Amino acid sequence: MSPSQPLLSPDSSAVSMQHQWLPFTPNREFKDDPRLFGSARDQYFYDLDGRPVLDAGSGLFTTPAGHCRREIADAVHAQLLELDFTPSFLRAHPKSFELSNRLVELLPAGMDKLFFVSSGSEAVDTAMKICLAYQRARGATGRSMFVSRERAYHGVNFGGVALSGMVNNRRAYGNVVHGVVHMRDTWMEENRFQVGQPQHGRERADDLLRLIQLHGAENIAACFVEPIAGSTGVLVPPPGYLERLREICTAHGILLVFDEVICGFGRTGRPFAAQSFGVTPDLITMAKALTNGAIPMAAVAVGRHVHDTIVDTAPDGAIEFFHGYTWSAHPVSCAAALAALDIYRDEKLFERAHAMSGYFLEQVATLRELPVVTDIRGYGMIAGVDIQSDGVPGRRGHLLQKQLFDAGVHLKTTGDCAILSPQFIFEREHIDKTVDIVRSTLASFEA
Ligand SMILES: Cc1ncc(COP(=O)(O)O)c(C=O)c1O
Numbered sequence: 199m200s201p202s203q204p205l206l207s208p209d210s211s212a213v214s215m216q217h218q219w220l221p222f223t224p225n226r227e228f229k230d231d232p233r234l235f236g237s238a239r240d241q242y243f244y245d246l247d248g249r250p251v252l253d254a255g256s257g258l259f260t261t262p263a264g265h266c267r268r269e270i271a272d273a274v275h276a277q278l279l280e281l282d283f284t285p286s287f288l289r290a291h292p293k294s295f296e297l298s299n300r301l302v303e304l305l306p307a308g309m310d311k312l313f314f315v316s317s318g319s320e321a322v323d324t325a326m327k328i329c330l331a332y333q334r335a336r337g338a339t340g341r342s343m344f345v346s347r348e349r350a351y352h353g354v355n356f357g358g359v360a361l362s363g364m365v366n367n368r369r370a371y372g373n374v375v376h377g378v379v380h381m382r383d384t385w386m387e388e389n390r391f392q393v394g395q396p397q398h399g400r401e402r403a404d405d406l407l408r409l410i411q412l413h414g415a416e417n418i419a420a421c422f423v424e425p426i427a428g429s430t431g432v433l434v435p436p437p438g439y440l441e442r443l444r445e446i447c448t449a450h451g452i453l454l455v456f457d458e459v460i461c462g463f464g465r466t467g468r469p470f471a472a473q474s475f476g477v478t479p480d481l482i483t484m485a486k487a488l489t490n491g492a493i494p495m496a497a498v499a500v501g502r503h504v505h506d507t508i509v510d511t512a513p514d515g516a517i518e519f520f521h522g523y524t525w526s527a528h529p530v531s532c533a534a535a536l537a538a539l540d541i542y543r544d545e546k547l548f549e550r551a552h553a554m555s556g557y558f559l560e561q562v563a564t565l566r567e568l569p570v571v572t573d574i575r576g577y578g579m580i581a582g583v584d585i586q587s588d589g590v591p592g593r594r595g596h597l598l599q600k601q602l603f604d605a606g607v608h609l610k611t612t613g614d615c616a617i618l619s620p621q622f623i624f625e626r627e628h629i630d631k632t633v634d635i636v637r638s639t640l641a642s643f644e645a
Pocket residue numbers: 317318319320322351352353354424428429457458459460485486
């Protein structure tokens with residue numbers, strides 16, 4: 199099919215694909231050989247012919263409670279008819295305060311201020327600004343550098359790209375924002391095929407110390423890490439690693455930021471990975487599952503000490519933080535988020551994720567028997583399966599993702615890694631089916 203040829207939409211009217219430029223997609227290839235979803239329900243997407251495709255990626259880590267939840271749809275519908283928009287500057291509406299209160303109940307103690315935005319990338323850039331504003335407010339005006347990590351993904355806005363450690367994302371735009379230095383990631387040969395927290399690598403946290411020795415703590419504002427580096431292939435922190443980062447940051451006046459855009463909302467078996475790993479950062483970014491993926495929304499949770507330093511030092515009547523978006527705390531997003539949080543609570547979905555994790559990881563680990571599989575990592579309800587490259591990095595992963603769709607499973611691949619992140623409403627049979635299809639699809643890949 200050529201881009202200008204019409205394709206059939208779900209309602210059978212002809213729709214041309216030629217005018218949309220798709221993100222993170224080889225556009226020409228996709229339009230020649232498209233894979234579209236027409237509908238979704240519970241654990242499944244359906245293609246335009248109504249063929250079910252099991253959602254083993256929770257959409258894009260977004261939809262742990264399953265698709266097309268009526269409770270969220272009803273809340274959104276009702277909100278649209280009651281209050282469809284509120285300017286986010288100098289005006290507010292009750293649901294955003296209600297949502298803040300609900301999130302504080304889920305967050306680690308002391309993280310009790312919420313700043314709302316609309317995407318993970320906005321959350322990361324907002325968090326960077328909060329760190330800078332905090333350091334300035336306490337008189338540490340020289341602290342403008344950030345420490346991040348190789349193989350990190352922090353979204354696509356300029357701040358987040360500078361933090362990121364993925365070469366293709368950085369190549370053209372990674373050096374526009376200066377002053378970001380990177381620690382090594384936590385992947386280690388010795389840890390291959392260990393699911394759960396891997397044994398080795400705690401000492402990699404001392405990379406932060408080396409960067410402090412090189413650049414001077416008095417120049418560093420914050421250290422950003424994903425507790426589990428998700429998008430680059432599920433790199434689980436070894437025991438003691440996050441604890442050590444916390445220790446070093448505290449000793450040197452550096453803020454610690456957990457980017458929990460993927461980990462947040464039960465993916466690690468607790469509301470946030472901060473709780474799973476027992477380490478409380480100063481800021482947490484969250485997005486994706488906040489509304490079960492139904493409406494764009496994200497947030498930055500901020501430790502009270504950080505918030506109060508910024509807000510309490512500003513002159514009376516002054517705007518304390520020059521930042522915000524038209525869509526910050528949009529009432530419809532808030533309604534969707536509140537409905538999603540109700541589902542998570544009422545159906546005990548975080549507990550369910552915790553309970554299902556053992557079985558999930560056990561089943562994924564059986565893929566080790568395939569010669570083409572070179573490593574498996576996982577924690578909670580997320581796992582990464584590395585496959586041997588065919589010499590062109592990412593080519594096989596891309597092919598795998600297409601073949602899996604055709605075989606009836608949706609999941610994300612990054613490079614040559616398949617990332618399994620099942621919905622929390624998956625039963626064992628859904629996990630079995632996912633692993634069976636991944637296994638039979640990989641069986642045709644030569645080692
Ligand atoms: C850890 C992390 N941070 C930030 C982002 C960016 O989120 P968004 O795509 O909503 O901008 C992502 C997206 O996958 C992510 O995984």
